[in-house]
C-alpha cells in the first residue's frame with residue numbers, strides 16, 4: 001500500500017494536460033516588471049532608481065528584515081521607473097520596471113550547462129549563498145528559504161523532506177523539472193543536506209508521475225541517504241504538514257513548525273534554484289511556469305525570467321483568452337484568480353490556469369444538509385461547516401476554540417460540499433478576525 | 445478583453461450535489477417500494493402517491509408563501525420524506541389521514557425550523573408519530589399481504605404485526621413456542637410477506653437499499669453498524685438470559701421498522717451527529733432504546749421513538765470533535 005497522509009483529503013480530477021510538454025525557454029519581453037515583494041514577509045528595499053543601468057543577475061532590491069528576500073534583475077537594461085504597479089495578488093505593489101536590452105550578465109555567473117557535482121562551500125557558506133541569491137519556496141508559498149536553514153539552538157533536524165508531490169490539478173512544472181533537471185535538482189538536495197547537516201532525505205512524489213519516480217530513483221541511487229517515496233495521489237499532499245505525515249508518520253502539532261518534528265521541507269523547484277545559486281553563482285531570476293487549461297491550445301511548460309508579462313506566456317501557448325471566464329495564478333485548488341493578465345511572472349508563479357467560461361462561475365449556494373462530508377475531507381481535522389458559521393458571525397473567540405487558525409486553506413471542504421457552500425470564503429473572514437485578536441493579545 | 449471572474453479558491457468543485465445524494469436515497473428505496481406494491485397492491489400505490497404528492501405540495505407552498513424563498517423541491521428531499529412517511533403507515537390508511545401526516549411531517553417537522561438542513565427531528569418520523577398518537581386505530585390495523593396475481597382483489601383482512609403478536613402473546617402468558625408459531629417464518633419476514641407498515645415489511649429489500657447507499661458513499665457504516673450491532677448484542681444477552689421470556693435477536697432484526705430505521709431513518713444526515721464517534725454513540729443509543737421500548741414499554745415497536753429521542757441528543761453529540769491533525773505526534 002502506498003503511503004499518504006492520515007486525515008481527510010480529496011482526489012480532484014488531475015487534468016495534467018501539459019505533462020508531456022517539454023520545458024521551452026520563453027523569449028524576453030520588451031519591458032519587464034519586477035516587484036520588490038515576491039515572497040512572504042517584509043518587502044525588499046529597491047537599490048536602483050529611474051534611469052539606472054542594471055545587468056542580468058545584479059541585485060536590485062535587498063531584503064533587510066529577518067523574513068524577507070533579495071531580488072535580482074532578470075534582465076539587462078535601463079530602469080524605466082520604480083513605482084507601484086498591479087501584481088498577481090491583485091494589489092498595487094512597488095516594482096522595478098526595466099526596459100529590456102540583450103543580456104549582459106554579472107561577472108562570476110557560470111552560464112555553462114556542465115553539471116558541477118563537487119560541493120565546495122561549507123554549511124554556513126551555503127546558507128549565506130541561498131540568502132544572497134534571493135531563493136524562496138518555489139512551490140507557491142514563497143517563504144524565504146534561508147530562514148528555514150537558520151535552525152534555532154536546541155532544535156535537532158533529522159530529515160530533509162523534498163516536495164515533488166505537485167498535488168494541484170493541472171500543474172506540471174515540478175513534474176517537468178524532475179524529468180529534465182533531475183541531476184541538477186539532486187545536487188541541490190545534496191547541497192541542502194550539507195547546509196542542514198543531515199544525512200537523511202526523502203523525496204515524496206505522487207504515484208501519477210511514474211516516469212519522474214523512476215528517473216529520480218535512478219539518480220538517487222548514486223547518493224548516500226536520499227530516498228524516493230512514491231505516494232498515493234491525494235490532495236493536499238503538498239501541504240508541509242501533510243507531506244511529513246505521509247512520508248514519516250509524524251504529525252506537526254498545531255501552531256508548531258516542521259522543525260519541531262525534526263524536519264525541514266523544500267520544494268523540488270527550490271532545490272534546482274539552490275543548485276544554480278551555489279554551483280553556478282546564479283541568483284533566482286527565472287522559474288518554470290505551466291500554462292494550461294481548456295482554452296489553451298498548446299498546454300506548455302515555460303522557463304521564464306521573472307518579470308515577464310503573463311500575456312506573453314498566454315500568447316505563446318496559444319491561449320484563447322476571450323473564451324476563458326477565469327484566469328488563475330497557480331492551481332485550481334489554491335491559486336488566485338487574476339483581475340487582469342497584465343501582470344508579471346514572479347518567483348511564486350507555478351502556473352497560469354485558464355478556465356473556460358462555463359467552468360468559471362460557482363454553483364448556487366444551498367442550505368447545509370449537515371452531511372459532514374466537509375469534516376471527513378478536512379486534512380486538518382476541523383469542522384468547516386461549523387467554522388463557516390462562526391466565521392460569518394465573526395466570533396473570533398469561538399473560532400479560536402474551534403482551531404480556525406489550523407486551517408491551511410486547501411479548499412478540500414469547498415470542493416466536496418454537496419450544497420456548494422463557499423465555506424472557505426467565510427473561514428478566511430474568521431481567520432482574519434481571529435488572527436487580529438491573537439496579535440492584539442500578544443501585544444498587550 | 446471581456447471581464448474575468450474573480451473569486452476565492454478553490455476554483456473547481458467535485459461532482460457531488462445535494463440533488464445527487466437525495467436521488468441516491470430515492471433509488472435505494474426502490475426495492476422496498478416494489479415489494480410493497482407486490483404485497484399490498486393498489487393500496488400501497490395509493491398511499492405512496494398521496495404521501496409524495498402531499499409532501500411536495502406542502503414543501504412548495506410553505507417555501508414560496510410562508511418562507512418567501514425559491515422552492516427547491518427538485519432537490520429530492522421532500523420526495524424522500526414523502527416516501528418514508530408512506531413506508532411508515534399501513535397500506536389502507538385513509539387519504540385524508542395521510543395528507544395530515546404529510547402536513548405535519550413537512551410543515552412542522554421540517555419547514556417550521558427553516559427548511560432543509562435545519563430540522564432537528566426526522567420529518568417523516570415526526571409525521572408518523574403524530575399519526576400514531578392521533579389515529580391509533582387506523583395506524584395499527586395492518587392489512588395482511590396478498591401477493592399480487594395470487595388472489596382476487598378482495599378487501600384485505602387486517603391483522604397485527606409479528607411484533608404485536610409476540611408482545612401480546614407474551615403479555616398474556618403464552619409460552620415462547622406458542623407465540624413464535626403464530627408469526628411468519630424467517631423467509632417470509634425477509635421477503636416481506638407479513639403484516640406491517642408498507643415499506644418496512646421486507647428486511648431484504650431494505651438491506652439491499654442500505655448496501656447501495658453504503659456503496660455509493662451516501663451513508664457511512666458508523667450508524668447502521670453500531671445500531672445493528674447494539675440490537676443484536678443487547679437483545680442477544682436478554683435472549684441468552686431467558687429464551688422463554690425474550691425473543692431471539694434475529695427476530696428483532698427482521699421485524700417491524702428495524703431495517704428501515706437502521707438504513708433510512710437513523711442515517712438521515714440532517715438529524716444525525718456529524719463526527720464518527722458521535723455517530724457511533726448515536727447508533728448505540730438508538731439500538732438500546734429500540735430494544736428497551738420493544739421489550740418493556742407499552743408499544744410493540746420502538747424504532748421511531750428511539751430515533752426521535754436520539755435526534756434530540758444530536759446537538760450534544762456534536763460537541764464531540766473530530767480527531768485534529770497533530771494529535772497523533774508519533775507513528
Ligand code: SF4
Nearest residue numbers: 378407408410411413
Ligand atoms: S480549507 Fe481549511 S477547513 Fe477547509 S478542508 Fe482545508 S484545512 Fe480544512
Ligand code: SF4
Nearest residue numbers: 368369371372374417
Ligand atoms: S459538506 Fe457542505 S452540506 Fe455537508 S456538512 Fe459540510 S457544509 Fe454542510
